[in-house]
Amino acid sequence: MNIYWESFKTFFKIGIFTLGGGYAMIPLIEEEVVNKKKWVSKDEMLDLIAVAQSCPGVFAINIATFIGYKLRKTRGAIATTIGTALPSFLIILAIAMFFSQFKDNPYVAAIFRGIRPAVVALIAVPTFRLGQRAQLNRYTIWIPIAYALTIWGLGVSPIYIIIIAAIGGYIYGKLSNQKLSS
Template identity: 75%
Template sequence: MSNIYWSTFSTFFKIGMFTLGGGYAMIPIIEEEVVNKHQWVSKEDMLDLIAIAQSCPGVFAINISIFIGYKLRKTRGALVTALGTALPSFLIILAIAIFFHQFEDNKVVAAMFRGIRPAVVALIAVPTFNLAKSAHLNRYTLWIPIVSALAIWLLGVSPIWIIILAGVGGYLYGLTQKNKKA
């Protein structure tokens, strides 16, 4: 394995190992490692990769790792980063499945998980605000995420419909901008 493969595997293994709260909680850590530390992708490319990963079916963390790995080293890179991201969760879940009965009623373990929950909320909130800043929202576009969030939260609209409508809306907007330039 060449250095880039080991580097991407170990980076995504670390991300997978030390991130609680799912894929969205991984965004600040992935961004720090991939954009700031290793400079494998630019901040703008990272935003695009996040949008694509969110729009694809499957686990967000795996999707984003695959896209980053593919961008770096095509199919082999995607396989290495996906394995690096998934392996820690697999090993942890396997260990929990094997030993769960020994600590399921442990008050210390339950208290630890209660303490972790608020931190996970912050880990999800921070990338949300950072994405909003990076998306260059203005007074003309701010309504889109607000209406989308309210539709999902209050009306129970499926996020799938929001993604489809946003994709169609973005495509139509792009067509109108293309026609204006012509």
């Protein structure tokens, strides 16, 4: 089968069945792209997630674009990006067309109240998996917790956290290399 069509279909399917945004897509992307299709390894997936998070724009689009580019350069990136974005576009278009008819419907409101906890779980699971792959342990677990509390409790912009983390990682890397070469 044509890899462009296959990658488009894969990301279209992921886009249709994902509620809660890009982070909720991570388990589905991982299952399809890493486990089933073997397009990227688990380590590559972790790296792609890190890069997609640090780039401006929508996370789901970023990661789809990076995976598509890895598969077949620009055309692969276009196929996966359109595959990811098209379901959301069509769903939003349908909602916009019919929103006034069901916005006050108690059944629709109840459905969305029921979906919210599931979305939290869809975001929590990849967060824990990322923590495991990042080799967090009892000595390093304080770092993401401190950053999360700083963002949430003090209202510090995540951009500053990313800059601080990048500088800290750079310094740590330099110090580690100096110790190894001594």
